[in-house]
Amino acid sequence: MNNLLLTARRLVAPAVVASTLVQTSRTRAEKEEGDDDPCAILPEEDEETTCTICLVNRQGPCRDYWRKFERCLKDHPIKKDDQQDGESDVESAKEETAHASAFCDQYMLPWLTCVQSYRNLYLLYFNYLSQTDLIEPLEESIRDEEIVEWKEVNVDWSPYVDWVKSKGYTTWDLFEILKHNALPITPRPEYEGEDPEMVEIEVKVKLQNEELPLQIAYAKDQGGLLLGMEHFSEKEEKPEETTFKISFRPSMTANVQFYAFYKNDKDEARLLSSQPIHLIKEAAESGEIPEGTIQI
Numbered sequence: 001m002n003n004l005l006l007t008a009r010r011l012v013a014p015a016v017v018a019s020t021l022v023q024t025s026r027t028r029a030e031k032e033e034g035d036d037d038p039c040a041i042l043p044e045e046d047e048e049t050t051c052t053i054c055l056v057n058r059q060g061p062c063r064d065y066w067r068k069f070e071r072c073l074k075d076h077p078i079k080k081d082d083q084q085d086g087e088s089d090v091e092s093a094k095e096e097t098a099h100a101s102a103f104c105d106q107y108m109l110p111w112l113t114c115v116q117s118y119r120n121l122y123l124l125y126f127n128y129l130s131q132t133d134l135i136e137p138l139e140e141s142i143r144d145e146e147i148v149e150w151k152e153v154n155v156d157w158s159p160y161v162d163w164v165k166s167k168g169y170t171t172w173d174l175f176e177i178l179k180h181n182a183l184p185i186t187p188r189p190e191y192e193g194e195d196p197e198m199v200e201i202e203v204k205v206k207l208q209n210e211e212l213p214l215q216i217a218y219a220k221d222q223g224g225l226l227l228g229m230e231h232f233s234e235k236e237e238k239p240e241e242t243t244f245k246i247s248f249r250p251s252m253t254a255n256v257q258f259y260a261f262y263k264n265d266k267d268e269a270r271l272l273s274s275q276p277i278h279l280i281k282e283a284a285e286s287g288e289i290p291e292g293t294i295q296i
Contacts, residue, residue: 039068039075039107052133056125060191062114069107076103120198123228123247124189131226135218138261142271150272153258154204160279161286163199163250170290174280182254186223198247205260206241207232212262212270219246222254222276253279 046058046067057066115122164174189196205217218229228246248256255276263269283289 039071059125065111065114069111072104072107118195120195127226146269147271150274153274156202157282160199164283171280171284178254181252186225199250200247202243202245209262212264215263216261217244219258
């Protein structure tokens with residue numbers, strides 16, 4: 001694990017940090033004498049990489065802050081203890097690591113401040129990338145006979161109902177909003193000047209399905225866009241069920257579909273797939289939102 005992941009993992013939301021990081025390069029020729037900011041000169045085009053955190057943060061309003069931080073950590077790599085020959089080398093590596101970390105703080109802190117201001121946007125970026133890299137290949141590997149209906153999904157919809165109440169909406173208002181905003185194919189997330197409004201909900205899921213352990217739980221919207229996912233690992237002792245969280249844009253999400261993927265070490269697999277759950281119906285059935293005149 002390299003220096004970029006070690007530094008970022010401490011300070012960034014887990015939904016944004018993933019995979020091994022590939023660092024960018026900088027030549028001596030790019031540095032100018034008397035330049036107060038050694039990371040000010042950056043190549044016009046990004047270096048190719050497959051690392052998720054790099055691809056996520058090279059987008060949007062925090063791109064420039066991230067590129068400087070990424071560049072700094074390339075120029076000040078952290079040395080691994082296991083690569084040193086003796087105790088003195090280990091201590092030297094630790095000192096160099098501390099120095100590199102402190103030096104790159106001047107670039108890390110502005111990036112973190114920016115990301116914290118656009119947490120929802122960068123979560124959307126992360127989900128979009130994860131869908132391509134993980135969920136789509138997973139679903140392509142599932143055979144038809146391995147797909148089973150997830151009949152009773154236990155979802156806490158109260159945060160969504162609270163959002164509807166805070167806006168003073170009726171179900172008719174929701175229908176009119178979603179008629180224009182909830183597209184059948186959800187577009188790639190783009191920066192539109194501010195952090196998008198999102199609602200987070202919690203879903204209960206069984207950790208085993210007929211002795212198959214849970215590997216991944218996730219959800220998608222009416223356009224097939226990933227709304228969130230969570231990985232699960234086997235433990236010696238664990239409860240019968242657990243929870244995972246997803247976030248969605250309430251003004252653009254008409255329905256949500258939930259999935260739970262189970263697989264054992266014998267490659268026996270099963271994908272639970274729920275029917276689409278219509279959010280307007282959930283709001284109406286809460287008893288807290290005026291129903292309006294719409295038929296669900």
